[in-house]
Structures are given as structure tokens and as C-alpha cells.
Amino acid sequence: MATPFNLTRRLRRTPYQVVASVFMMFITLFVLSLFLLLVASTSSLVSYFEKKPQLTVFFTNDKDKASVDLLIEKLKRTGKIENFKYISKEEALNIYREQNKDDPLLLEMVTADILPSSLDISTVSPKYLNEIYQMLKTEPGVDDIVFQKEVVDTLISWANTVRVVGAIFVVLLVLSTFFILLTAIGMKIAIKREEIEILKLVGATKWFIKKPFIQEGLIYGSLGASLAWIVSSLLLLYINPYATSFLRGVGTLKLVSFKWLSINIWPINIYLILLLWLVLLISGLAIGFIGSFYASSRYLKE
Amino acid sequence: MILFDSVSKSYGGNITALKNISFKVENSEFVFLVGPSGAGKTTILRLINRELTPTLGSVFVDDWEVNKLPDAKIPFLRRKVAFVFQDFKLLSDRTVGENVAVSLEILGKNQEFIAERVKRVLDTVHLEEKISFFPGQLSLGEQQRVAIARAIAGETKVLLADEPTGNLDPKTSWEILKIISKINKDGTTVIMASHNVDIVNSMKKRVIELSEGKILRDQKKSRYN
Numbered sequence: 001m002a003t004p005f006n007l008t009r010r011l012r013r014t015p016y017q018v019v020a021s022v023f024m025m026f027i028t029l030f031v032l033s034l035f036l037l038l039v040a041s042t043s044s045l046v047s048y049f050e051k052k053p054q055l056t057v058f059f060t061n062d063k064d065k066a067s068v069d070l071l072i073e074k075l076k077r078t079g080k081i082e083n084f085k086y087i088s089k090e091e092a093l094n095i096y097r098e099q100n101k102d103d104p105l106l107l108e109m110v111t112a113d114i115l116p117s118s119l120d121i122s123t124v125s126p127k128y129l130n131e132i133y134q135m136l137k138t139e140p141g142v143d144d145i146v147f148q149k150e151v152v153d154t155l156i157s158w159a160n161t162v163r164v165v166g167a168i169f170v171v172l173l174v175l176s177t178f179f180i181l182l183t184a185i186g187m188k189i190a191i192k193r194e195e196i197e198i199l200k201l202v203g204a205t206k207w208f209i210k211k212p213f214i215q216e217g218l219i220y221g222s223l224g225a226s227l228a229w230i231v232s233s234l235l236l237l238y239i240n241p242y243a244t245s246f247l248r249g250v251g252t253l254k255l256v257s258f259k260w261l262s263i264n265i266w267p268i269n270i271y272l273i274l275l276l277w278l279v280l281l282i283s284g285l286a287i288g289f290i291g292s293f294y295a296s297s298r299y300l301k302e
Numbered sequence: 303m304i305l306f307d308s309v310s311k312s313y314g315g316n317i318t319a320l321k322n323i324s325f326k327v328e329n330s331e332f333v334f335l336v337g338p339s340g341a342g343k344t345t346i347l348r349l350i351n352r353e354l355t356p357t358l359g360s361v362f363v364d365d366w367e368v369n370k371l372p373d374a375k376i377p378f379l380r381r382k383v384a385f386v387f388q389d390f391k392l393l394s395d396r397t398v399g400e401n402v403a404v405s406l407e408i409l410g411k412n413q414e415f416i417a418e419r420v421k422r423v424l425d426t427v428h429l430e431e432k433i434s435f436f437p438g439q440l441s442l443g444e445q446q447r448v449a450i451a452r453a454i455a456g457e458t459k460v461l462l463a464d465e466p467t468g469n470l471d472p473k474t475s476w477e478i479l480k481i482i483s484k485i486n487k488d489g490t491t492v493i494m495a496s497h498n499v500d501i502v503n504s505m506k507k508r509v510i511e512l513s514e515g516k517i518l519r520d521q522k523k524s525r526y527n
Binding site for chain 1: 378405
């Protein structure tokens with residue numbers, strides 16, 4: 001026997017409201033998924049670059065290892081250096097050989113003497129880069145300094161913009177979805193006012209009357225989340241070749257890392273896709289539940 | 303047990319539906335409320351199931367002081383005190399079986415129990431063969447029988463009937479009354495508002511006669527002229 005509040009029957013009776021609600025939920029959750037992916041990837045990228053050597057100091061030929069060690073001690077005393085790596089002329093030659101192993105002519109022409117020794121430096125925070133740069137500039141025996149401050153600054157600026165614009169979009173869309181849900185469920189409650197009155201007279205609790213409306217909200221949320229997840233996953237697969245080209249040389253970008261679980265945002269993998277589904281589903285169900293609960297509480301007031 | 307203790311009810315400022323009335327209805331009693339339109343019959347019924355609250359005085363159903371029940375408890379009162387209306391108040395887009403099942407679903411009964419109980423209750427009101435019909439496909443008498451079946455399907459201790467035969471022809475009215483009488487014999491307290499002199503007189507039950515919100519007469523095995 002079908003229950004008086006048979007859910008599929010209720011949904012079939014108002015197909016346009018169902019489509020509008022699910023579509024709105026889909027748009028909201030799709031934008032949310034783009035926002036989350038962008039924030040996660042830019043944050044991971046910033047973090048990746050921040051951990052890379054951010055300053056490379058090239059020394060003149062007369063700078064010997066002992067004076068470099070003194071410089072290292074001086075840098076350590078600042079407390080602003082996370083790590084550094086000294087690359088001697090011989091090591092520089094090895095790197096050069098590795099990079100040009102397919103070109104014997106280039107290998108023949110170069111010896112360790114003509115390559116500079118260098119020091120790769122990472123600071124504790126990007127904000128110390130300029131200070132360290134100014135300090136090293138005045139050091140004797142420093143030939144050139146290359147640093148990635150601009151790259152990191154641009155990335156941080158991008159990440160902040162993405163966060164702010166994305167958050168505004170998501171908030172606006174979540175609000176729109178709430179209003180759509182309020183209207184859709186409010187209309188249904190208005191249509192069913194007589195039925196609701198009868199149910200109250202035969203002893204139905206408020207929760208019994210609200211339950212089908214909340215179930216509807218949860219259905220909209222899960223359908224919207226599933227659609228958003230499918231489209232987002234397809235989009236990720238579509239952009240994968242372009243991203244591979246863009247992020248050439250960047251190894252693994254970690255998103256979540258626990259003892260027993262590690263999920264990378266790059267390269268794209270099945271765990272990332274599953275995590276996205278979980279996040280979208282929880283978000284969809286939460287929006288659907290809160291929206292429909294609020295709507296039914298508001299319109300069922302005696 | 304239902305007790306009215308010095309109950310008055312006013313609507314707005316100047317319409318007084320009940321004026322300081324007191325009476326008691328024992329368990330399993332059958333009581334008719336009679337009187338002209340506006341005498342206060344329906345107000346009494348609506349005070350018992352907390353559709354209304356008294357302006358003065360108290361209404362008790364067993365140990366519950368109805369007028370002081372918190373909102374969250376009202377559904378539980380209405381499960382004990384079922385109402386049969388003159389206009390039936392059936393869910394028009396639900397079948398007969400589904401209309402009766404509502405009373406059991408709100409109690410959280412499982413589908414197997416509901417199916418069994420619905421069949422049994424529809425058998426009591428002689429409608430078992432119309433379980434899949436919609437209210438619009440039934441006669442008025444049959445619709446009222448569905449409403450009665452819905453009212454007694456759950457945990458009903460008291461049946462309130464507000465002119466249940468008001469829209470029915472004499473033959474159908476008698477059928478409805480026979481069903482209500484059987485429900486009363488099975489132990490359910492019945493309070494029935496009625497205009498129908500023939501029905502009241504033939505039943506020889508307690509009659510509370512009202513006029514302008516006051517009790518004119520309260521007699522056992524009485525007649526109504």
C-alpha cells in the first residue's frame with residue numbers, strides 16, 4: 001500500500017518545480033566544486049612553490065667553500081631560513097652533464113671551472129625573501145641572485161582572488177537555492193494546506209507533516225550533487241591533458257595527508273574524484289535539509 | 303473520562319458560545335449534544351480535541367488538562383480523541399485504504415500491521431471491497447463510513463462526531479448510527495452532536511441539551527423534543 005505521502009508520486013505531480021529545484025542545486029554545487037578545486041589547486045601550488053628553493057645565489061670564481069660556510073652561518077643566525085643546499089662547481093658540472101647528456105658537443109666544451117658554485121635557499125616564509133635578497137646583494141663574492149618571489153606573489157594574488165570571488169559566487173548561489181527551495185516547498189505546502197489541516201486533526205505531529213517536504217529537499221540535494229559531480233568529473237578529465245602540459249615539472253600536489261591516507265590534487269586520481277563526490281553530496285544534502293526544514297517550519301506555523 | 307469544569311468560551315469580544323458549563327462523561331458512555339444552531343455543540347467538541355481553548359474554566363480528558371497541554375502534546379491527545387466531521391474531511395487524492403492508513407502511519411506502525419488493521423476496520427464499516435476506491439467514487443454515506451474507519455483505526459478512546467449524519471439520507475444515517483453504536487459497545491466513549499430528533503430519541507442515551515451556550519437539560523436515557 002502506498003503511503004499518503006508517497007514521495008515519487010509527489011515529485012511526479014510537480015515536475016517543473018522539481019526540475020527548477022534540482023537545476024538550481026546542480027548549478028550551485030557545480031560552482032562550489034569548481035571553487036573548491038581551484039582553491040585547493042592554487043593553495044597546493046603556492047605551497048609547492050613556497051617549499052622550492054626560492055633564492056639561488058651564484059658566486060664568483062674567487063669565492064671559496066670556507067667563505068660560503070661563513071655566509072651560511074650568517075644566514076642561519078637570522079632564523080629566517082628553512083633550508084639551503086650548496087652546489088659546488090663539480091656538482092654544477094654533473095647537473096649540466098645530466099641535462100645535456102644527449103649533446104656530446106656541449107659536454108666537451110664545458111669544464112667545472114667555468115660553472116659557478118651556487119647556494120639554493122628556502123625561507124621560512126615568502127615575506128623574508130626580499131630581506132634575505134637585500135642582505136645577500138651586499139655580500140662579497142656574490143655574482144648574481146635569482147629568486148622566485150614574483151612567481152609566488154602572483155600565485156598568492158591569484159589564490160586570494162579565487163578565494164574571494166569564488167566565495168561570493170558560492171554564497172550568492174546558496175542563497176538563490178534557498179529561495180528556490182523556499183518558494184517550491186512553500187507552494188507545495190499552500191496546495192496541500194487542507195490535507196495538512198486534516199493530518200493535524202487526526203493526530204499527526206509536526207515532524208510527520210514536515211518529513212515528506214524534508215525528504216524532497218534531500219532528494220533535490222542528492223540529485224543536484226550527483227549531476228554536479230558527473231559534470232565536474234568530466235571537466236577534470238577534459239582539462240587533464242592541458243593541465244599536464246601546464247604543470248610539467250611539478251611533481252605531486254598533496255591535498256590531504258594522514259597516516260593512512262594521502263589524496264593528491266595533482267595528478268588527478270580516483271581518490272580525488274571520490275572525495276569530490278563525498279563533499280558535493282554532503283553539501284547538497286545539507287543545503288537540501290536546511291532549506292526544506294526552514295521552508296516547512298516557516299510555512300507550517302499555526 | 304471527560305470533564306468540563308465551569309467552561310466559558312467567547313469568540314472575539316461579544317460572541318459567547320458557552321457560558322459557564324460543567325458536565326462529566328464517563329468512559330464508554332454515549333452522549334448526544336443537542337440544541338439549535340449556535341447553541342454551542344460544535345464548540346464543546348472542538349474544545350475537547352483542542353482545536354479551541356476555553357476563555358474560562360478547564361477541560362479534562364482523563365488526566366490531561368486539555369487547555370494547558372503544550373503544543374507538542376496536542377497530536378497525542380488527538381490520537382486518543384478522534385473526530386468525525388459532517389463534511390468527512392477525507393484526503394481526496396488518496397484511496398479509501400490510504401485514508402484509513404493515515405491514522406496508523408502517524409502512530410509509526412509497520413506496513414504489514416497497517417494493511418491488516420485497515421482491512422479489519424473497513425470490514426467493521428462494511429467497505430472492505432472499496433479499499434482501492436477514491437473518495438470521489440463513493441456515496442456520501444460511504445465517505446462518512448471511511449471517516450469513521452479512519453477515526454477508529456488507531457488508539458481511539460473517545461469518538462467525537464459533529465453532525466455525522468447531517469448530509470445523509472435517513473436510511474444511510476441509520477447505517478452510520480449503527481456503526482457508531484457498535485463502536486461504543488466495544489468500549490469507545492462517543493459524544494455526538496446531532497439535530498436529528500428521530501435518531502436521538504430512538505437511541506435512548508444520555509442527552510445534553512444546549513441553548514445559547516448553556517446546558518438546559520442533562521438526562522440519562524432521554525428524549526429530545
